[in-house]
Amino acid sequence: xxxxxxxxxxxxxxxxxxxxxxxxxxxxxxxxxxxxxxxxxxxxxxxxxxxxxxxxxxxxxxxxxxxxxxxxxxxxxxxxxxxxxxxxxxxxxxxxxxxxxxxxxxxxxxxxxxxxxxxxxxxxxxxxxxxxxxxxxxxxxxxxxxxxxxxxxxxxxxxxxxxxxxxxxxxxxxxxxxxxxxxxxxxxxxxxxxxxxxxxxxxxxxxxxxxxxxxxxxxxxxxxxxxxxxxxxxxxxxxxxxxxxxxxxxxxxxxxxxxxxxxxxxxxxxxxxxxxxxxxxxxxxxxxxxxxxxxxxxxxxxxxxxxxxxxxxxxxxxxxxxxxxxxxxxxxxxxxxxxxxxxxxxxxxxxxxxxxxxxxxxxxxxxxxxxxxxxxxxxxxxxxxxxxxxxxxxxxxxxxxxxxxxxxxxxxxxxxxxxxxxxxxxxxxxxxxxxxxxxxxxxxxxxxxxxxxxxxxxxxxxxxxxxxxx
Amino acid sequence: xxxxxxxxxxxxxxxxxxxxxxxxxxxxxxxxxxxxxxxxxxxxxxxxxxxxxxxxxxxxxxxxxxxxxxxxxxxxxxxxxxxxxxxxxxxxxxxxxxxxxxxxxx
Numbered sequence: 403x404x405x406x407x408x409x410x411x412x413x414x415x416x417x418x419x420x421x422x423x424x425x426x427x428x429x430x431x432x433x434x435x436x437x438x439x440x441x442x443x444x445x446x447x448x449x450x451x452x453x454x455x456x457x458x459x460x461x462x463x464x465x466x467x468x469x470x471x472x473x474x475x476x477x478x479x480x481x482x483x484x485x486x487x488x489x490x491x492x493x494x495x496x497x498x499x500x501x502x503x504x505x506x507x508x509x510x511x512x513x514x515x516x517x518x519x520x521x522x523x524x525x526x527x528x529x530x531x532x533x534x535x536x537x538x539x540x541x542x543x544x545x546x547x548x549x550x551x552x553x554x555x556x557x558x559x560x561x562x563x564x565x566x567x568x569x570x571x572x573x574x575x576x577x578x579x580x581x582x583x584x585x586x587x588x589x590x591x592x593x594x595x596x597x598x599x600x601x602x603x604x605x606x607x608x609x610x611x612x613x614x615x616x617x618x619x620x621x622x623x624x625x626x627x628x629x630x631x632x633x634x635x636x637x638x639x640x641x642x643x644x645x646x647x648x649x650x651x652x653x654x655x656x657x658x659x660x661x662x663x664x665x666x667x668x669x670x671x672x673x674x675x676x677x678x679x680x681x682x683x684x685x686x687x688x689x690x691x692x693x694x695x696x697x698x699x700x701x702x703x704x705x706x707x708x709x710x711x712x713x714x715x716x717x718x719x720x721x722x723x724x725x726x727x728x729x730x731x732x733x734x735x736x737x738x739x740x741x742x743x744x745x746x747x748x749x750x751x752x753x754x755x756x757x758x759x760x761x762x763x764x765x766x767x768x769x770x771x772x773x774x775x776x777x778x779x780x781x782x783x784x785x786x787x788x789x790x791x792x793x794x795x796x797x798x799x800x801x802x803x804x805x806x807x808x809x810x811x812x813x814x815x816x817x818x819x820x821x822x823x824x825x826x827x828x829x830x831x832x833x834x835x836x837x838x839x840x841x842x843x844x845x846x847x848x849x850x851x852x853x854x855x856x857x858x859x860x861x862x863x864x865x866x867x868x869x870x871x872x
Numbered sequence: 873x874x875x876x877x878x879x880x881x882x883x884x885x886x887x888x889x890x891x892x893x894x895x896x897x898x899x900x901x902x903x904x905x906x907x908x909x910x911x912x913x914x915x916x917x918x919x920x921x922x923x924x925x926x927x928x929x930x931x932x933x934x935x936x937x938x939x940x941x942x943x944x945x946x947x948x949x950x951x952x953x954x955x956x957x958x959x960x961x962x963x964x965x966x967x968x969x970x971x972x973x974x975x976x977x978x
Contacts, residue, residue: 523937554956562908569888572931
C-alpha cells in the first residue's frame with residue numbers, strides 16, 4: 403500500500419493523539435493553542451505536498467486523486483484558519499480546550515476521509531465520525547441557556563438520519579450486489595423499478611441530505627449554528643460545507659448524466675435558495691442570518707452540480723473555495739466583535755467602521771462577495787456556475803437564481819448598514835485588533851479582491867480537479 | 873441459503889419499523905436511544921441477509937462496522953443523557969419548559 407498517499411490523514415491522526423494526551427495533562431490553554439496552531443500549519447503543508455498524488459487505497463474503496471486532494475488542501479486551510487480564531491476561545495472552559503481541539507481534529511480527519519470515499523462503507527464511517535465529533539463539540543459551549551435542548555435535538559436527528567441511511571444502504575446492497583459507488587451508479591438504473599431498490603435509494607439520499615443539511619432537511623442547522631461556539635460555527639459553515647459539496651459533486655459525477663436526477667436537483671436548488679434567502683431576511687442574530695445564507699449558497703452550488711458538465715463541476719469546486727474564504731471572513735469579524743464569546747445581533751455591529759476600520763472593510767468585501775458583486779471572488783464563482791447552467795439551457799433556473807441574488811442583497815446590505823451607517827447608542831471603545839489579526843484580515847481582503855481580478859490560476863486548478871471525475 | 877432473502881428482508885423491515893415507532897413515540901431519552909439501536913440492528917440484519925444472497929463478504933463487513941459504530945453512538949448518546957440529566961433533572965427530550973435554570977457547573 404502506498405502510505406504516501408495517506409499522509410494528510412495520518413498527520414491529523416497524530417494531531418488527535420497529541421491532544422488526547424494533552425487533555426489528560428495539566429491545564430494550559432496557551433500551550434494547547436500553540437500546539438494546535440503548529441499542527442494545523444503542518445497539516446496545510448502536508449496536504450499541499452501531497453496534492454499531486456493519485457492512488458486507490460483499501461481495496462479501492464478510497465480514491466486519492468486531484469479532486470480529493472484539492473478539497474483536502476481547502477479543508478486543511480479552513481481548519482488552520484479556524485484554529486487561528488481560537489486565540490480567544492472564551493466560549494469554552496479552559497480545562498476543556500484540549501478536548502475541543504481533539505474533536506475538531508477528528509472532525510477534520512473525517513471530512514478528509516469523506517472527500518476521498520467512493521465506497522458506501524467509507525462514506526458511512528467518515529460521516530459518522532464527523533457527526534459524533536460535532537455532537538460533543540456543540541455541547542462544549544459554556545453559559546448557554548437551553549444548550550441541552552439544542553444538542554439533544556441535534557443528536558437525535560443525526561442518529562435517526564444515520565439509522566435510516568444504514569437501512570437504505572442495506573436495501574441498495576440487497577438489490578444491486580455492490581457497495582462501490584461507481585458500480586452502483588451503473589447497476590441501479592436497471593433495478594430501480596423494484597420497490598426495495600427505490601425505497602433504499604430514497605432512504606439513503608434522505609440520510610445524506612439530513613447529514614449535509616441540504617433542503618428539505620436543513621431545519622436543524624440554524625439551531626446548531628446559534629447554539630455552537632462562534633469558532634465552531636465558523637468551522638461548520640466553512641469546512642464541513644466544503645466537504646458536503648465535494649461528496650455531492652463526486653456522487654453526481656459518478657452517475658451518468660440522467661435527466662431525472664437533474665430535474666430533482668433543479669427543484670431542490672430552487673427551493674433551497676429561495677427558502678434560505680427569504681428566511682435570512684427576518685433574522686436578527688448574525689449567526690442565524692449567516693446560517694440561512696449558507697443554505698441559500700448550497701442552492702447556488704447545486705446549480706453547478708446539476709449542470710453535469712465539466713464547466714459546472716469546475717464551477718462548484720471554485721464556488722466552494724470562494725465560500726470558504728468569504729464565510730470565514732464574515733465569521734472572523736463576528737468572532738472579533740463578540741470578544742466575550744456571546745452571540746451578537748446585527749444591530750450590535752453598529753459603529754464597527756470607527757471601532758476597527760480594517761474589520762469593517764473585510765466584512766464589507768466578504769458580504770459583497772457573498773452577494774456576487776464584482777470584482778470579488780464570489781462574483782467569479784457565481785459567473786462560472788451560472789454560465790455552466792446556461793450552456794445546458796437552464797435559463798429559467800438562472801433567472802430565478804438572479805432574483806434570489808437580489809433578495810440576498812437586501813439582508814447583506816442591512817448588515818453593512820449596521821456596520822457603516824448606524825451610530826452606536828453608547829460610545830463603544832475601539833476593538834483591540836492585534837497585528838496578527840490585521841495581517842489575517844489584510845490577507846483575506848487581498849485574496850477576495852485579488853482572485854476577483856485574476857481568477858485564472860484558481861479556475862485552472864478547479865478545472866483540472868473536475869476533469870479527473872469524468 | 874435455506875431462508876429466502878425476502879423473508880430476511882421482511883423481518884428486517886418489521887424490526888426497523890418497531891425501532892422507528894419506539895424512537896418516535898417514547899418520551900424518554902434512553903428509550904429513544906434504544907429505538908435507534910434497534911433501527912441500526914435492523915440495517916445490519918438486512919445487510920447480512922443480502923450478503924448471503926450474493927455470496928459476497930461486503931455486507932458482512934458493513935454489518936461488523938455497524939456494530940462498532942452503534943457502540944460509539946451509544947457511548948456518545950449515554951454520556952450526553954447523563955450530562956443532561958445532571959443539569960436539568962429530566963430525561964424528557966422536550967425539557968425546554970421544565971428545564972431548571974443553569975447552575976454554575978464544576
